[in-house]
Amino acid sequence: MSWRLIDNEESDIYRNLALEESLARTNAGAVDKTNTVRFWKSEPSVVLGRFQCVHEEVNIEFCRNNDISIARRFTGGGTVFHDEGNLNISFCLDQSESCVSRTLRELYWNFIGTLAKGLRSIGIGASYDPNRSCIRINGRKITGTAGWLKQGVSFIHGTLLLSANLETLRRALSPPPNQPVYLRDGRSIRCKESKKDVVTTIAKEFDSPPNEDEIKQAIIDSIATFTGAEIVKDNFTQKEEAMANSLYHTRYKRTKWNLGTLSESKSRK
Template identity: 30%
Template structure:
């Protein structure tokens, strides 16, 4: 087994590294540890916009990254340690999460933390979740990865994942918001993610006597960064890959009541319908037609709105007021 400690706190880099390592080491067992700066990690089959508080995320410069595995959306920051096991497919029962969560439970139990695996893939203490885990199978290998909330900023976590459930109608997998907790409440107050890294690494070495430390090479770093730029930093992967959905938003502004209805396919607006009691000198259908083919993404829509005389369609409105209808 190769033990890898990521040198980066960039979520784009660390999520990209999982795919890169999967292809780069087709037969070796790997154990990867990483810590991300504030970021939201979305499950592969989720509608990203329906999982995040977009205004809050943009305002606080929180990265949003889609991972390769299914499951729900999670928040990462520097108080959260992430671990990832890569093994050959078929060596273990794919639906059994206990094998690779056991090292986490062992070190915590030794420290007096009454942590347990409950349900299929969650680690809990006193009925509250501190670790969610997910899996994927690809290229003959299996990845199981998980989080460990040590000293995460819970207020930011709550705000970043606070979503209006009435905006989106789709068949995408929705996250179940569990009661979560930080392990720092059960450990010495000076415990750090590095402390957990060291304890977990020692536990893995004890159970895998041939385990060796592996440092990412210059070629590895270049390969990960290439994949990051081509895929994991892109709107197409993080937002456009989302399953098809219907979006609606109602606004009450000085110009009147406006209701926006969108049908979105792979992140692209295919149909748009706008209702309301506003007054327009031009048919609103002309505005709806200009929305078709646009990304359901604020930067693209802002550029479009800047090129249109909005007062002809809505009366006395601002660009910001209309843009709000697409959030």
């Protein structure tokens, strides 16, 4: 049994998020699903969860003044920060596999927990926190996760803070009062708020941490041990690329999707 590994160099956050959704939706309902692990990185950006409001999560002016893209993914969960010091990891999984759960809680336990085991195997003292579905080092959070379950596919993805700029992260994710209000889906509806936590990076917690390639290999080895699969490097299919291209233009490059519709009401207090 083999699983596909995709480790591409795309850095456009909107293109990357289109590829994420395409990967999940192309496999959902397909007769022959492809179990996939993906490593990816993006330019400096903040990524909102599907059901969040930008003015409640992001310092919009700071992001615009510092060339930090604002994007929205197709999965739920809270807002996260991306830069070159952040490694993103995705799993697109066939629910017919014995190791693949159909509940997010068990998926996180199994696969994010497996990431933590991989980190520990190279001397990084990481532990999985089932209450927040994240990995911690010295009690501080280094991952954020979100997921999607549909038509026989379990899809989860998350961040791993290797050496991200924590000061930029803090400022980008600190919304000031009196920001313009943006309506999600064009109407005033309740937004899901991010759960606040203390974050850190692997680089901050260790004087001589393993490099990125060593971390990736440790993760691959840990996944292979857990699943019993051979992890083989490959690429997106033509069908996945085509759907991603469509989503990129019709959804992810559109202000209405990423920010919402600017409200005529008063600014956020």
